[in-house]
Amino acid sequence: MIKTYRRPVTGAWWQHNPFYRWYMLRELSCVFITAYALILLVGLYRLTQGAQAFEGWTAALGAPVALAFHAVALVLVIYHSWTWFKVMPKTLPFVPVPDRGIVALGVSATLIASVVLWILVL
Amino acid sequence: MTRKIQLECLRYNPETDAEPVYRTYEVPFTDDMSVLQGLQYIKDHLDGSLTFRWSCRMAICGSCGAMLNGEPSLSCENFLRDYYPGPLRVEPLNNFPIMRDLAIDQSDFLRKLESVKPWLMPAADPGKEPHRQTPAQLADYYQYSQCINCLLCYAACPQYGLNESFTGPAALALLHRYNADSRDGGAGERMKLVNAEEGVWGCTLVSYCSEVCPKGVDPARAVNQNKVNSTKDYFLRFLAR
Numbered sequence: 001m002i003k004t005y006r007r008p009v010t011g012a013w014w015q016h017n018p019f020y021r022w023y024m025l026r027e028l029s030c031v032f033i034t035a036y037a038l039i040l041l042v043g044l045y046r047l048t049q050g051a052q053a054f055e056g057w058t059a060a061l062g063a064p065v066a067l068a069f070h071a072v073a074l075v076l077v078i079y080h081s082w083t084w085f086k087v088m089p090k091t092l093p094f095v096p097v098p099d100r101g102i103v104a105l106g107v108s109a110t111l112i113a114s115v116v117l118w119i120l121v122l
Numbered sequence: 123m124t125r126k127i128q129l130e131c132l133r134y135n136p137e138t139d140a141e142p143v144y145r146t147y148e149v150p151f152t153d154d155m156s157v158l159q160g161l162q163y164i165k166d167h168l169d170g171s172l173t174f175r176w177s178c179r180m181a182i183c184g185s186c187g188a189m190l191n192g193e194p195s196l197s198c199e200n201f202l203r204d205y206y207p208g209p210l211r212v213e214p215l216n217n218f219p220i221m222r223d224l225a226i227d228q229s230d231f232l233r234k235l236e237s238v239k240p241w242l243m244p245a246a247d248p249g250k251e252p253h254r255q256t257p258a259q260l261a262d263y264y265q266y267s268q269c270i271n272c273l274l275c276y277a278a279c280p281q282y283g284l285n286e287s288f289t290g291p292a293a294l295a296l297l298h299r300y301n302a303d304s305r306d307g308g309a310g311e312r313m314k315l316v317n318a319e320e321g322v323w324g325c326t327l328v329s330y331c332s333e334v335c336p337k338g339v340d341p342a343r344a345v346n347q348n349k350v351n352s353t354k355d356y357f358l359r360f361l362a363r
Contacts (some may be wrong), residue, residue, distance in 0.1 A: 020330070090340065
């Protein structure tokens with residue numbers, strides 16, 4: 001048996017390499033996206049309780065803390081979506097389109113869907 | 123023009139050291155000198171006991187992988203001039219046990235490589251005819267066949283670092299290299315390994331493996347294509363019940 005030395009992996013393994021830091025940010029963004037989804041679910045629940053309850057919920061969304069949270073969540077959602085479009089070509093079987101084309105297609109589809117939804121809501 | 127750069131090498135002697143320590147060497151270099159040549163200068167002129175692996179000096183053999191300033195790299199294809207004024211920290215590849223200085227113990231990878239059955243298991247006997255393949259069929263697996271087993275991808279994979287039972291990028295890329303080959307019929311046997319806890323599902327898509335590969339292999343793609351295959355396999359077996 002050969003004596004070897006195994007360097008321990010510490011909790012700070014991701015802090016020294018920018019690639020890992022971006023990866024951890026992607027993973028962290030899930031927490032914000034979950035919180036956003038939960039707030040939205042609460043809104044739906046309040047809607048079932050009547051107009052007054054729902055208005056209370058929309059008023060709460062206007063609070064500075066809620067606005068700040070949603071601003072951060074929006075940035076993180078955009079980043080998270082971007083990372084997933086970036087890996088989308090890796091999950092597809094071979095298609096005669098360059099990776100960048102697939103990413104561009106995904107991003108464009110999201111932009112168009114977002115604009116259409118925006119118009120519908122307005 | 124000769125300049126000087128400091129190389130901080132992680133040293134570990136299993137016979138005398140409880141844990142590794144850094145030793146600094148001042149290495150004179152010219153613009154055409156690789157990091158590997160810097161290490162060879164240390165061994166020839168400064169400290170003959172420095173241990174590291176190397177062979178081809180041209181990114182073919184996959185022996186000289188090391189962490190260069192924290193990035194998994196082949197020391198033969200990186201130049202000292204690019205790390206000037208230094209210092210350049212040279213460490214053995216992350217996530218592997220250190221045998222001595224920069225030499226790591228690859229036994230775990232070699233076991234995993236064998237477990238994916240990285241050889242052709244012919245789907246049908248072509249008889250006396252050559253087993254023909256179209257360029258499109260070749261393209262399905264060609265890049266994966268470029269792997270040189272240098273293990274940079276394992277050093278880049280935090281999942282392997284945190285859980286050694288994960289089959290890991292290169293072995294899974296080579297598994298896919300054979301599964302994606304139109305002449306091969308062994309996918310059924312390899313599928314057990316793909317589906318296993320330590321198979322493709324151990325990957326969380328960090329994708330740094332594909333970033334550091336010196337041969338343009340994309341292990342993250344192989345692993346994630348097989349997540350799709352594994353899901354299909356699961357549902358097909360579910361339906362077949």
